[in-house]
Amino acid sequence: MNPADTERRPDPDALLVLAGGARGKLTVFLGAAPGVGKTYAMLSRARSLKAAGVDIVVGIAETHGRSETGALLDGLEVLPRRSIEYRGRRIEEFDLDAALARKPRIIVVDEMAHTNVEGSRHPKRHQDIDELVAAGVDVWTALNIQHLESLNDLVTHITGIEVREIVPDIALKKADDVILVDLPPAELIQRLKDGKVYLPENAARAVDGFFKPQNLTALRELALRRTADRVDDQMVDFLRQSAIEGPWATAERLLVLVGADALSEKVVRTASRLASGLNAPWVVISLSRPGAVTEPATAQRLDETMRLAERLGGTVRRITSEDFVADTLKLAHRENITQIVIGRPRRDWLARLVRLSLPDALLRHSRDIAVHVVSGESEAREAGGYRLGGTTINWMKAIGLPLLAVAAVTAFGLGLTAALPLQNLSMLYLVAVVISAIIGGRVSAIMAAGLSFFAYNFFFIEPHYSFTIARPHEVFALIIFLAAAVFTGQLAGRIREEAERARRQERATQALYEFSRKLSGAARLDTVLEATAAHIYSATGMGTALLVPEQDDLVVGAQWPPDLALDSTDMTAARWARDKREPAGHATSTLPQAHWEFRPIVAARELAGVLGLYRGDAEGPLLPHDDAVVRGVLDQAAIAIDRARLARENVRTAALEESERLNAALFASLSHDLKTPLATISGASTSLRELGDRMDKATRHDLLVSIEEEAARLNRFVSNLFDMMRLESGTLKARRETFDVSEAVTRAVDRVRKLHTASFEVSLADALPMVWGDANLLGQALFNLFDNAAKYAGAAGPISVYARMDGASVTISVTDQGKGIPEHELERIFEKFYRSTKGDGRAAGTGLGLSIARGFIEAMGGTIRAESPAIKRRGTRFVVTLPAAGGKA
């Protein structure tokens, strides 16, 4: 392939968009104003498709009682609306779930900008539409241009009417098709006069202001331009997909600088319009100095601005920088930015004198990059709350504290001058200023300086008790005092702020450090989850739940505090967060009525879980500080959860491998145990048949005996297998009758003596009570114990069997003098097929005997355990305890 081909190859992303996947298509009928006939256009098209046999239904259509539109609904399938009781009124809403269940090929959902009634899954209808499209349904919807978020302020500006129902630009951008429904203003006004246009009550009042030809013309222009932009986009997409050579677009790229001020919102909106006009991507950055601490209110404001930018389709970034100008330009060059948009805040003359504003500096250094400066002159001062130095003033601290401090100093000064003839008490007031600065910060300090200035003048400068100053030089001294006070106050205030910041930072760092230490030490999933929940709770004060996937659902893995409950709405939101990997629940776009906010915890391999934050009735999204804490914690938690899961899986895999290995060994041993007696029987019998006449009588007899013995051994083995199967399948029924223990023990010993040469010493207590249970089961269990002891330790010395009364139960013990069993195997020997020595080259046995003994004894309500060493660091003792039935044997 030659390089030219590579360059002309279509953009893979563009092709992906083309492929589309299972998503439905969104078609928006865009109009300039109400009454242009969007619903009419939509429904008449729907009718013609329906007539052509397309599966199209009407999810919701607002005919506003207009007969010509209403008539169009005849013959179309209209979904029933969902009726919701809200504040005593019945409200009918679009039924999203019904639409999803019906799943037509195309659905008509009118009024994209509609706000759903509280309690719906999504607050906005365009989100319902999103879900439908994601579910693979094609959606037709209608939208008036004034509802578009980026045009919102412009529309308000043009028409003087505030539009409350807003659709983010991204929603329109996602549309696969935009159909402009156009009507010249004059005709629209005529329709209005004819009463053909329905207007909602709130708009009716503003109708005269709104439906003016110049307004309508402006709105029409906006709508036309938007549609033209889209056509442009589609053309570019087409060119890209068809690999037609460029230039495709103007290749403009915008960089937008924002801060936490009121002007930034305007900057973002302006940039968004500019970007869509230029068809250019735009990047929004906020600059801050490293280590700078922002007030929560400021940070929240910046957050809102950034969110707005995201909604309008910009890419946002936060950058910390020492040199704003240099770093901005560096970024601009790296990103091939062609234009910069920045706001120029109103600055006082002093600030302008002291240093160059950022816009000016950028202009000076930007060279080939164009800089748009959005002026803030017309911006009203932010309403509600006087701001100074980015700090909202706490009036108690700002006025109360300085007043108190100055009053105290004045009283002290007056007392002092009464006793001592002091000339200059100004230093005393400096104390008041410094105290105010330390406790109340800079604002208090400046206030204290001002108050001191007047108090000192009033009380201590002649003439006393008046603001007039007799001696001119004292005026000078007073001004110097004021300057010194302000300066000192500023300095002390700053020190205080810095100390405060350091303390805060230290606390946060400490908490985060503690948390990561806890996490790094936690290998178990539970520990990780608990540590995370506890940390988020202590850092933010919000109730925290961590939900982890379990089979097909989510379960609460850890929660703090433990008494908060999640209801079904909360759980639905949590599952949404898991499935869509996006936040859901409280203050989000999905199920905002939930009390919890959920965020997916996404780890490298998969979804690690879902974090739930209890927001209760709190308003709005998380505070930026809390949000930062949560994000930081989640990143760490995701890694830790992933690691813990991995560890758990490893353990599982190891266990699985171990069990596979055991299975293989088990089959080898089963095969050996079955085939050895068979080999003897087969070998001995064929030997007798083929070579018997060449053998003497004793040899022939011995071979016959060995056949018998091996047949018996095979029989025991098969019985054991059957016993095991009965135990495992639960078909074993222990009889419940009283029987004599002594007899059962004696019989079992007799049986085992026939089989083994090992010696048994039996000692039974006198007058053993009867026990409840099944004599046969106990006999078999004891036989297995005796057989086991004889086989493994019969050669080491006599095996002792004791039985005695022990309170309300009977205890039987079997003690051998073999080499014993390691402690870690004492429980395992009761496991099915477990044998203390490995491989198939050891004493014949099935590995079932002890397992069956335990099964039988437990079926009778007794217990069995093994102890080792039993005597003098040797031997094994098995202790069987059975409930006594009362009554003597």
Added chain:
Amino acid sequence: MSEGRILVVDDEPQIQRFLKPALTAAGYDPVSAMTGAEAERLAVTAAPDLIILDLGLPDRDGKEVIRALRSWSKLPIIVLSARDQEIEKIEALDLGADDYVEKPFGIGELLARVRTALRHREPETIATTRFEFDGVVIDMAKRLVTRDGQPVKLTPKEYDLLVHMARHAGRVLTHRQLLNAVWGPAHAEDVQYLRVFVGQLRAKIEGNAASPVLIRTEPGVGYRFSQ
């Protein structure tokens, strides 16, 4: 004078209990060993003519015993095992065992294998140049194969394969051993290759290739050229 001394290595007393009188009755002189160590010692001191070896021994794996014996001896070894997994058998044969008998077995089968193994002791040293099996004559001096007097046309590889099997007639030969001997170590895993050649060979020398009597399949293990 006995037919030969046979060392029986098995830790199961019941097996020893019937093998000993059976082998004695068949005219052999049996010697018993219960462990691998004992087997290796007796293989030197008792000078047996053949070893019957169980693979599951208490002190070591039977295959270890084969390896140790094969380092100094070409003594025929017949493996006796309850392990019916093919891989175990193949490993034992590849290590140099001459044959195997699976438990449980009839004494007749074991004795037949013993006779075959004793007869073909050290076959390489026997300078035979002519074999005759069931109407098929291999004349190595003339490099000629005839069937019922008619010459059979064989490719060089088919001829090599046939001669190698004939030299080890009665013994089981694993796929790997055959591939190694005829095609060289590089082709030791090409079992499919071997199957094709055996098929061609059967078509040329067997009376009925569908039910072969000369080249018999040992399922999953290899082939045995019968006499």
